[in-house]
Amino acid sequence: xxxxxNDYRQQGGPSPGLEKLLKMLPDKSKDFNGTEFGQAxxxxxxxxxxxxxxxxxxxxxxxxxxxxxxxxIAMVMAEAIESTAPDRDKYFQTDEKTRDLxxxxxxxxxxxxxxMGNSDxxxxxxxxxxxxxxxxxxxxxKLKDVIDLGPRETAAVYFLQIMVRYAMIWGGISPGDxxxxxxxxxxxxxxxxxxxxxxxxxxxxxxxxxxxxxAPAVVPNDYPWDFxxxxxxxxxxxxxxxATKFPNLRVKEIQGKIIELPGFCNPANTKAEFNVExxxxxxxxxxxxxxxxxxxxxxxxxxxxxxxxxxxxxxxEIGDKRLDLSTSEYIEGIALRGISTITGxxxxxxxEGEFLIHCAKGVKPEVSIIAQALQKWIPYQFPYIEKVFxxxxxxxxxxxxxxxxxxxxxxxxxxxxxxxxxxxxxFHYCIECQPFSKVHVCIITPNRPPMxxxxxxxxxxxxxxxxSWHPWKRRELEGVEMRGAIEVGDAIDVNYGEYxxxxxxxxxxxxGHIKRVKLHGLREYPHTSCGCFQFLAFWIKSLDGIGIxxxxxxxxxxxxxxxxxxxxxxxxxxxPGITGVSRNYLRSKRFxxxxxxxxxxxxxxxxxxxxxxGLLPHPDKVxxxx
Numbered sequence: 001x002x003x004x005x006n007d008y009r010q011q012g013g014p015s016p017g018l019e020k021l022l023k024m025l026p027d028k029s030k031d032f033n034g035t036e037f038g039q040a041x042x043x044x045x046x047x048x049x050x051x052x053x054x055x056x057x058x059x060x061x062x063x064x065x066x067x068x069x070x071x072x073i074a075m076v077m078a079e080a081i082e083s084t085a086p087d088r089d090k091y092f093q094t095d096e097k098t099r100d101l102x103x104x105x106x107x108x109x110x111x112x113x114x115x116m117g118n119s120d121x122x123x124x125x126x127x128x129x130x131x132x133x134x135x136x137x138x139x140x141x142k143l144k145d146v147i148d149l150g151p152r153e154t155a156a157v158y159f160l161q162i163m164v165r166y167a168m169i170w171g172g173i174s175p176g177d178x179x180x181x182x183x184x185x186x187x188x189x190x191x192x193x194x195x196x197x198x199x200x201x202x203x204x205x206x207x208x209x210x211x212x213x214x215a216p217a218v219v220p221n222d223y224p225w226d227f228x229x230x231x232x233x234x235x236x237x238x239x240x241x242x243a244t245k246f247p248n249l250r251v252k253e254i255q256g257k258i259i260e261l262p263g264f265c266n267p268a269n270t271k272a273e274f275n276v277e278x279x280x281x282x283x284x285x286x287x288x289x290x291x292x293x294x295x296x297x298x299x300x301x302x303x304x305x306x307x308x309x310x311x312x313x314x315x316x317e318i319g320d321k322r323l324d325l326s327t328s329e330y331i332e333g334i335a336l337r338g339i340s341t342i343t344g345x346x347x348x349x350x351x352e353g354e355f356l357i358h359c360a361k362g363v364k365p366e367v368s369i370i371a372q373a374l375q376k377w378i379p380y381q382f383p384y385i386e387k388v389f390x391x392x393x394x395x396x397x398x399x400x401x402x403x404x405x406x407x408x409x410x411x412x413x414x415x416x417x418x419x420x421x422x423x424x425x426x427f428h429y430c431i432e433c434q435p436f437s438k439v440h441v442c443i444i445t446p447n448r449p450p451m452x453x454x455x456x457x458x459x460x461x462x463x464x465x466x467x468s469w470h471p472w473k474r475r476e477l478e479g480v481e482m483r484g485a486i487e488v489g490d491a492i493d494v495n496y497g498e499y500x501x502x503x504x505x506x507x508x509x510x511x512g513h514i515k516r517v518k519l520h521g522l523r524e525y526p527h528t529s530c531g532c533f534q535f536l537a538f539w540i541k542s543l544d545g546i547g548i549x550x551x552x553x554x555x556x557x558x559x560x561x562x563x564x565x566x567x568x569x570x571x572x573x574x575x576p577g578i579t580g581v582s583r584n585y586l587r588s589k590r591f592x593x594x595x596x597x598x599x600x601x602x603x604x605x606x607x608x609x610x611x612x613x614g615l616l617p618h619p620d621k622v623x624x625x626x
């Protein structure tokens with residue numbers, strides 16, 4: 001599995017890939033032309049352009065670190081190296097070109113393929129083009145209908161520049177928030193990296209960087225590290241088949257079933273901006289998704305143009321018996337986005353509760369198109385969901401249905417507000433982060449929402465109906481779903497949040513590494529931590545209480561505790577006295593209930609204080625970091 005000759009960690013020496021990048025690093029980098037992000041990779045990772053001296057110092061500090069730690073600075077250095085190349089404009093994709101690639105590559109193609117390495121890519125390139133992929137290639141100058149990114153071993157950075165700009169522009173991800181950027185890209189970017197042939201140490205390091213930033217990969221059998229979301233195969237047939245199985249692509253195959261959006265739908269349209277010419281809907285219009293005793297179907301009015309219809313009502317009923325009331329609200333919000341996949345349309349609910357469909361100039365809101373988009377969009381997002389029925393009402397028919405829709409949504413809101421760890425039959429788990437956090441198992445409950453900041457119903461919906469992201473799992477968990485349900489059962493300790501069934505599930509899913517978890521405890525058997533937690537909660541012995549620190553905080557907590565110290569200790573494991581938490585959990589009624597809850601908080605960083613200051617029983621007794 002590992003190439004001993006190419007794995008510097010086994011030899012105890014510095015990384016050959018990083019050493020070579022250091023030798024190639026110029027004294028000063030340059031901005032690329034045709035972009036508002038002069039050095040997009042550096043801005044994506046650091047929030048700003050990075051000085052060559054800073055890169056050099058950082059690389060030297062990480063010279064013997066694992067590749068997953070080196071890959072970020074390696075990518076920034078590769079960008080600096082390419083920025084001074086005399087032919088850089090030949091390979092750099094400007095913002096305008098990137099916009100074309102995003103929309104054309106996403107709307108009319110199955111996805112993006114980046115053929116990496118200095119091999120002859122002609123055969124796989126042809127095969128991927130036949131499968132309707134947009135193909136990028138290192139060493140692709142002689143390839144037909146392929147976007148050439150250059151012959152150099154640092155060429156991968158041009159593909160990463162496209163990825164991170166897609167996240168910052170279309171995903172609205174803030175520069176410097178590379179963790180959120182990676183989550184967005186692994187879900188929403190329809191791209192796959194194919195490592196074709198033998199890679200150099202520099203190329204291997206940059207491949208890790210692409211995977212860490214969210215790109216799945218097909219790698220050769222001698223890929224040296226057990227890191228990242230990848231499939232090991234060789235031979236053109238197997239490479240093409242493996243690459244097309246990743247479900248972040250526009251056409252997805254789930255358990256032998258093809259799930260494909262209509263040609264007039266494009267997920268990238270949900271982020272597109274346009275000038276609104278007309279708006280339909282209003283205070284009497286509504287959009288609702290609810291359980292129902294239905295089969296697949298569509299019912300629409302005879303008038304196919306909604307432009308002058310006045311009131312609009314869209315009712316989606318799901319005949320799948322697994323759908324409960326509380327989860328239907330989350331899926332309803334996802335379903336609403338389905339209308340916005342249609343070019344020139346954008347659907348929303350205003351703050352005043354109005355259901356609106358905005359239309360670009362020259363675009364007619366056609367009932368048949370909207371109904372088809374909704375019926376296909378829901379299983380596109382949740383592949384295992386069954387029986388989607390869409391009904392569109394206009395005028396008086398919509399007004400008559402509106403009252404019952406409002407009553408349902410009001411009752412549903414009450415049910416969600418009253419859910420707690422004591423009232424639900426099932427908790428849920430997620431192991432999506434295990435490619436990077438091997439023993440981490442996230443347990444999601446009404447009072448213990450995900451530490452990454454996701455809506456807990458996102459995980460619940462994915463557990464029930466599947467999801468279109470995060471395909472990779474470790475070999476020892478081949479038969480285990482990445483998200484699932486855990487029947488609550490009897491509690492060992494309600495105050496600390498320990499349950500027999502949860503402990504059994506954690507031991508199986510970790511696998512075998514973690515045997516006990518106290519969901520609302522900190523000092524003993526705390527919840528494991530991934531790597532994308534929003535905050536870290538930790539025990540401060542000298543203050544006999546809880547500290548809370550925001551991600552990437554640059555100050556120090558009492559006892560000289562820093563973010564790096566905490567994150568390194570907690571990431572991917574169970575560490576007594578430290579656990580990852582989200583803003584939602586900070587505000588939970590059961591936050592660290594076993595340790596005394598908010599009453600036990602002694603120190604907080606500034607953003608943590610903003611999150612909970614209105615809930616602290618004695619805010620004047622809590623120290624706030626600078």
